[in-house]
Amino acid sequence: MAVAATGSLVRNSAVAAMASTPWNVRLRELAYQSLFAESISLYRSMLRSGSSPDAFSFPFTLKSCAALSLPVSGQQLHGNVIRVGCEAEPFVLTSLISMYCKCGLVEDARKVFDENPQSSQLRVCYNALISGYTANSKVSDAASMFRRMKEMGVNVDSVTMLGFVPVCSVPDYLRLGKSLHGQCVREGIDSEFSVLNSFITMYMKCGSVESGRRLFDEMPVKGLITWNAVISGYSQNGLAHEVLELYEKMKSSGVYPDPVTLVSVLSSCAHLGAQRIGQEVEKIVEANGFVSNVFVSNALISMYARCGNLAKARGVFDVIPVKSLVSWTAMIGCYGMHGLVETGLELFDDMIRSGVRPDGTVFVMVLSACSHSGMTDKGLELFDAMKRVYKLEPGPEHYSCVVDLLGRAGRVGEAMEFIESMPVEADGAVWGALLGACKIHRNVGVAELAFKKVIEFEPMNVGYYVLMSNIYTDSRNQEGIWRVRVMMRERGFRKEPGYSYVEHEGRVHLFLAGDRSHEQTEEVYRMLDELESSVMEITGDTDCDRDGGEVLSSRREHSERLAVAFAVLNSVPGTEILVIKNLRVCEDCHVFIKMVSKIVDRRFVVRDASRFHYFKDGVCSCKDYW
DNA sequence: CTAGGGTTAG
Structure with missing residues (x-):
């Protein structure tokens, strides 16, 4: 194939000519404007009109399939690619790999890579596959591809790093991330803005706030994304005061906030109950036309809800044209938080009726609302529906909600039976919920058992020690109080003031x-x-x-x-x-x-x-x- | 192929 031999679209005049055909020009336009569904239907009309696709048509259409996660259309396109015979073209190859990865079919992506011998020479193919493995959290696969490309003598560039670094965003892989950082510094690709930003995010997501901050401080020039990386990092680590502080610094250093910044700031206002600051952010949102951003709206709902302004939260919710699952979750949680369970449950039904499929998080909101308002049976019914009707696999957070549900209702015995019957091993939260129930119902015997278990899982969580100590206080068990106090001293808890x-x-x-x-x-x-x-x-x-x-x-x-x-x-x-x-x-x-x-x-x-x-x-x- | 984002019990 002539196209394959040149190895590059741009240098090939035949392909350059393809770029300017009316169909391809339009396809590219649509993809750039993120009009993915339109670009796929344009591709179909192109086939119907008798024009055949070429190496230039595929990448844009494949990109649309990836964006919309349409593996079936993607596979059809793959078939057409083979028929036309342009699968060796790098642009097509990377688009295919990326499409399969974004549809969650990493094995198919790997097959494309393996079946085309030229991919092992092309950096872009490694980059596509590595970022695909990363996105699907296949750490060891990403790492072995990374090694392999070096062994093959293919140079790593900043795009490779951008695809690989995020795989280290969990504490377990922080060591790997640090070594990558070192490697980048040695090889000089660390000067790239985007790569440094991705390292800041990696440190923040691993909970290594100080490292992220240090990197940020060392950067001579800080762009909007750099500020956002560190601000959202603080926000995700619960450092709400620091978020507001940095937000002020950012503005005074002349960088103007965008929706991503404001989302983190709003979320921090929510946690602090800082309604006035939140309202000022809302003004900025309105002045800049960010109102149509659903992330911003969801953050606003949560901010108003957590500041006690239910009416405003609902006002924001009502005007969102296309509500996401998160919008519903935030609003339902807001009613639960304020003790208006019935309204929350009605909203849950509205959500189902509007065709939104619930996820585990909405069920956490609904179940916890039920348990706090004493609607034990309704909660148990919903837990059952979660598994049977919605086919969702309950996680430990749901099991702990059920234990809380039974426990608060005084059904401590049933709660214990439930824990024993769980298909997965109980975690700290489950035993913690039982301990909480014992506090309400003054059950010292079960409390001691739950406490023993809970500190196996979370030995450094002061809250449980305080809870156990309070249970002993209620039953006037001086010796118990003393025992807990000794444990706390042994573990070196300082009497951190709340x-x-x-x-x-x-x-x-x-x-x-x-x-x-x-x-x-x-x-x-x-x-x-x-x-x-x-x-x-x-x-x-x-x-x-x-x-x-x-x-x-x-x-x-x-x-x-x-x-x-x-x-x-x-x-x-x-x-x-x-x-x-x-x-x-x-x-x-x-x-x-x-x-x-x-x-x-x-x-x-x-x-x-x-x-x-x-x-x-x-x-x-x-x-x-x- | 490509850096930053919303909801989440105890």
């Missing part, structure tokens, strides 16, 4: 236990004094001094209490008082908040790690352990 946040006038105010650094410290402590003496007055004549032992201790330095005092101090009359607290579970502060809500004549809202608790007159609207 912190609470309150957003006020566009600023997030962070409080640590015993904190005196806040500019309103004096007023906050004065308010705390006032609240506490009012609380003490009512504790005498209420039912809170019963078996639950709901008596306030004098550990008044806790972050929740400081945050509550600050929120009451600065709250605007007529509005809800919102306090966001962090993970740390403190019984004493629960009691305090309950009591304060009796004094304050407004709705008092507390957001813990994942949901909202609405208090009025000392009663919480949800059926949770509050």
Whole structure:
């Protein structure tokens, strides 16, 4: 074949001529504009009109099949490629390999590579196959191709790196990633912007935030994508404050944010409860026409939901023209988070009716909403439907939801039977859910078993030690408390203070236990004094001094209490008082908040790690352990 | 062949 002999499309005048035929010009245009479905139907009309495709028609059409993940159309095209006899053309070869990879058929891609002897000489073919292995998380295959291309004397370039580096984005392969980084520095391909950006992402995804940051700091010129890599890396690692800080730095260094930046910033606002900052981001979104970006909309939903503004979250959701599965998930989760399970379940039905196939994540939202609202049987029914109707394989996160579902309902025995009957081995979350149930239902015996198991899986998770210690406290088991304390000391836990946040006038105010650094410290402590003496007055004549032992201790330095005092101090009359607290579970502060809500004549809202608790007159609207 | 993105219980 004349085309194959030259080995390059551009240098071959015959192929160059192909590029300018009307069909091919149009095919290329459509592919560039991401109009993939249109490009495939154009290819079909071309065949119908009697024109035959050539080495220039295939790559663009194959690219469309890859983008839409249409393996059947791709295979048909492969057949046509063979009929026309241009399978040796590099451009066609790489498009075929890439198409099969993007459809998840890596073995077929490999066959194309192996059946064409010239591929082992062509860098682009190695690049296509390596990035395909990476995308399908076939680490060892990607690595062996990488080795093979070096053995064959084919030079590695930056595109090879871009295809290979992301395979190391899991902690297990960080070592490999580091050696690649070293290799790039030695071979001088590290000067390439894109390669460095991909290394930043790799470090961040492995949780090696410091390494990613160091690389970022060392880069003399930082582009938009460089900033985004480090900002989204911080966001994915839960460093929300740092995200906001970097976002400010980015703007002041003259780089303007794009939708990718704003998505991470919004997500961080959601975690911090920073509604005002989130609203400013929304203004930027509107001013720049990013509203049509579904990633941005989904992040906005989650931001408003987690800031307590359900109406706005729903407003954003309603105007998304084509809702993605993630949009539905975020909105359903939002109702669950606010205790409106029925609305959430209705929305779930709407989603099914609109033809969106549920995934494991939506089921996590729905199941956890059911368990928090005491809809045990509904939850179990949904778990069953998940397997039987939707053919989804439950993961450990679903099993732990079911244990939570049964456990919260007081069906601790059934929960244990369920764990024994699980087809997969229980993990930390499963035992943790059982431990949580024991806390609610004061089951010390099962708690000790669950605790023993849970710390095998997660020995460094302080939360479980605190939980076990609280269970012993409830049963007045002084020896148990002491035992847990010794374990904590042996494992070297420092008494890390939990912190609470309150957003006020566009600023997030962070409080640590015993904190005196806040500019309103004096007023906050004065308010705390006032609240506490009012609380003490009512504790005498209420039912809170019963078996639950709901008596306030004098550990008044806790972050929740400081945050509550600050929120009451600065709250605007007529509005809800919102306090966001962090993970740390403190019984004493629960009691305090309950009591304060009796004094304050407004709705008092507390957001813990994942949901909202609405208090009025000392009663919480949800059926949770509050 | 090609660097950065949304949802997720305890």
